[in-house]
Amino acid sequence: MGYEEVERLRKKAKRIELIGIFISIIISVVVGVMFKTPIAFFIFVFGFVLTTIINIGPRKKFSLAFKNTYVLKSLQSIFENLDYRPESGLKRDIIANTKMMNMGDRYTSNDYIYGTYKGISVTQADVHIEEEHTTTDSDGHTQTTWVTLFRGRWMVFDFNKIFKANIQVCQKGFGNARISNWGSDLKYKKVQMEDEDFNKRFRIFAQDEHDAFYILTPSLMEKIKRVSESINGRLLFCFVDNKLHIGLQNGKDSFEHGIFKKINEEKVINEISQDIKLITDFVDQLNLDNDLFRKEV
Amino acid sequence: MNPLYIIIPVAVVLLIIIIWFISTSNRLNRAVVKIDEASSGIDVALTKRYDVLTKMIDVVKAYAKHEKETLFEVIKLRDGMSMKEKNDANRAMDENMKKINVLAENYPELKSSENYKTLQQSIADVEEHLQASRRLYNSNVSIYNQLLVSFPTSSIARGKGMTKKDFFEADEAKKEDVKIDL
Numbered sequence: 001m002g003y004e005e006v007e008r009l010r011k012k013a014k015r016i017e018l019i020g021i022f023i024s025i026i027i028s029v030v031v032g033v034m035f036k037t038p039i040a041f042f043i044f045v046f047g048f049v050l051t052t053i054i055n056i057g058p059r060k061k062f063s064l065a066f067k068n069t070y071v072l073k074s075l076q077s078i079f080e081n082l083d084y085r086p087e088s089g090l091k092r093d094i095i096a097n098t099k100m101m102n103m104g105d106r107y108t109s110n111d112y113i114y115g116t117y118k119g120i121s122v123t124q125a126d127v128h129i130e131e132e133h134t135t136t137d138s139d140g141h142t143q144t145t146w147v148t149l150f151r152g153r154w155m156v157f158d159f160n161k162i163f164k165a166n167i168q169v170c171q172k173g174f175g176n177a178r179i180s181n182w183g184s185d186l187k188y189k190k191v192q193m194e195d196e197d198f199n200k201r202f203r204i205f206a207q208d209e210h211d212a213f214y215i216l217t218p219s220l221m222e223k224i225k226r227v228s229e230s231i232n233g234r235l236l237f238c239f240v241d242n243k244l245h246i247g248l249q250n251g252k253d254s255f256e257h258g259i260f261k262k263i264n265e266e267k268v269i270n271e272i273s274q275d276i277k278l279i280t281d282f283v284d285q286l287n288l289d290n291d292l293f294r295k296e297v
Numbered sequence: 298m299n300p301l302y303i304i305i306p307v308a309v310v311l312l313i314i315i316i317w318f319i320s321t322s323n324r325l326n327r328a329v330v331k332i333d334e335a336s337s338g339i340d341v342a343l344t345k346r347y348d349v350l351t352k353m354i355d356v357v358k359a360y361a362k363h364e365k366e367t368l369f370e371v372i373k374l375r376d377g378m379s380m381k382e383k384n385d386a387n388r389a390m391d392e393n394m395k396k397i398n399v400l401a402e403n404y405p406e407l408k409s410s411e412n413y414k415t416l417q418q419s420i421a422d423v424e425e426h427l428q429a430s431r432r433l434y435n436s437n438v439s440i441y442n443q444l445l446v447s448f449p450t451s452s453i454a455r456g457k458g459m460t461k462k463d464f465f466e467a468d469e470a471k472k473e474d475v476k477i478d479l
Contacts, residue, residue, distance in 0.1 A: 161425075194436045210338050213436075214429035 006065045006263060013058040013259040020051025062259060067111075070265075071255045074272045078280060079115025079122070086255070088112040090125035090154055098245055099180040100168050100238045104131035104149045111255055117280055118289040124155040124279055126253050129176075149176040152233060152250040155279055159215075159244040160290050165208030167191075167215055169237040171228055172201060174249055177236050179205050195221050201228065215239055223286050231278070246282060254278075321453050328441040332462060335434035339383060339465055342427035343390075347374055349423050350390055353397055353416045360407035361400050380463040387427075387465075394420070431465045438462045 024047025032040030067086040075084050089109020096103050111126045129150040136142045165186055170177045179188045186207035192199055193213070198221045206212035216224075228235050233250030254275045257268065283289055350372075372389045401408045442461050445454045 192436065192440075194432055194439070209335075209433055210426075210429055213433045214426060217425075217428070218432075 001065055001069045003069075003263065003265060006062070006069050009058070009062040009065050010257075010259050010263065013055055013062045016055045016058055017051060017259065020054065021048060024048055024051065059259060063256065066257050066263075067255055070268055071272055074269060074276055075113060075115065078276055079113070079117055081114075081116050083112075083114040085112040086110060088125075090123065090127060090156075094123075094156065095127065095129075095154055095245070095247075098166075098238045098240045099182070099184075100166075100177060100236070100240070100245075101129070101247065102131070102149050102176040102178050104129045106130040106132070106146060109154075110253075113279075117283050120283050120288050121158045122155065122279060122283070124153055126255075127152065127154045127247075148251075150247065150249055152248045152252060153254060153278070155246045155248070155282065157244045157246070157282060157288055159239060159242055160288055161215060162242055163211045163215055163239065165206060165211040166241075167204070167206040167212050167237075167239040169216070169224065169239075170203045170205075171235045172203065174234040174236050174247070177247075193221065194218075198225060201225065220286065227282065227285050230281075244286075244288070248278070318453065321450050322457070325441075325444060325450070325454055325457065325459060328437065328444060329459070331437045332434065332441055335430065335437050336380070338430035339427070339434055340378075342423065342430045343383060343386060344374060345423045346390055346420070346427055347372060347386075349416060349420045350393055350397075353413070353420065354393065356410070356412055356416060357397050357400050357404075357407060360404050360410070360413075380465055384463075384466050435464050438464055 024044050027047060028040040028044035031037065031043055064086060067084075071086070072084055075082055087110060089112050092103065092107045092109075095101050106129070108128045109125045112123075113125065114121075114123045116122065127150060128148065130146040131149050133145045133147050134142055135145070166188075168177065168179055168188075181187045184207070188205040188207055189209065191204040191206045191209055191212045193204060193216060195218065198216075202224070204212060204216070224235075224237065231248065231250075233248050233252075236245075236247035236249070238245035238247070255272060257263065372386050372393070374386060378386070401413065407413055444450045445459060445461055
């Protein structure tokens with residue numbers, strides 16, 4: 001699929017949206033002027049919602065075409081053995097099994113990417129975890145709201161050291177990370193590293209203090225601090241089963257392009273590259289491709 | 298005046314002092330236990346390093362039969378070594394490692410042998426574990442030593458006959474991440 005086809009789909013979705021909103025405004029203004037009733041406002045809201053529902057299909061078509069054209073191409077140039085599925089996500093169990101994240105009541109995920117970069121297997125997806133909150137007022141009316149616990153990207157990397165105990169490094173302000181001792185012989189303990197600045201910025205829990213010091217070398221702690229400074233969002237590092245899980249809480253849905261914005265290929269490719277760089281930066285900056293300690297000896 | 302007005306505050310103050318004494322004493326005891334645990338971690342890592350190093354020396358000797366001048370340090374590990382003795386043993390192992398590296402430079406066939414490469418990877422991992430044990434031990438010693446000089450904890454420590462602990466020193470070069478040019 002080329003630029004023209006993607007642009008055609010974008011314009012179609014944009015047209016439906018604009019026409020729907022325009023008709024809603026006209027009808028609500030006419031009703032408002034003729035009947036002088038506040039119902040006019042609700043007609044506008046109804047029209048807006050109806051337009052959004054009608055436009056789900058065209059929007060999805062455009063989004064898929066955009067991703068399969070631009071995102072896929074960019075990913076192919078960086079990852080080997082690539083498997084990119086824009087509509088699929090990371091299985092809930094992958095995150096839940098770390099037992100390091102509050103999994104809430106509703107879980108959605110998309111933009112599944114699997115590939116190898118510098119020999120390191122990388123899996124990532126956009127993830128949204130929500131919790132249901134129900135409140136009841138004095139009249140007995142109940143209201144349900146969904147509160148976001150996590151919105152951002154979840155990445156899983158091969159880790160370059162073999163370890164037995166699990167370790168969690170949670171940047172302060174990340175929120176909703178947790179640890180569970182349920183069903184495990186090894187209990188988590190809060191660990192204080194020798195780096196005071198690192199202790200100030202991160203909370204460290206480990207099932208074994210030695211493994212925490214083995215994994216978190218002074219050099220890795222410095223790198224984690226640097227990465228956390230350069231990234232817009234809060235980070236959670238879970239070292240589990242010889243894998244490194246990284247949760248980036250940034251409230252963003254990556255690899256998306258709005259229907260009202262004309263596609264500027266150069267700009268789009270640059271933006272996608274930035275989104276991909278976010279993944280590869282972890283391998284590069286944390287030196288995950290240094291497999292000296294992974295080799296069987 | 299009701300004597301309870303005096304007895305109760307005095308009893309409360311005494312109770313607070315007793316609770317503080319017990320909790321501080323336990324805190325010091327826990328710190329010592331953590332140091333002991335970390336110290337045994339160093340023992341394990343040192344033993345592993347010694348084992349791998351011994352294998353390496355055997356491999357090197359097999360390749361460098363004509364090297365009469367290279368004398369390796371004699372290292373003896375035993376139970377209950379003091380931290381100074383552990384430091385000395387570790388330093389002797391550093392010396393042996395340096396000698397092995399020098400010999401390997403002179404014998405390219407040794408450097409390229411699979412056995413030697415495997416042992417080099419193994420020693421790198423063992424040294425990484427030793428560094429972790431060292432850092433954990435020193436971190437615990439640092440917390441403990443700070444408790445010992447902080448008043449009023451220091452008075453309880455003195456009463457229990459507690460004294461400052463030695464750090465496990467590291468070769469400056471070893472503080473960096475291990476990098477091996479294979």
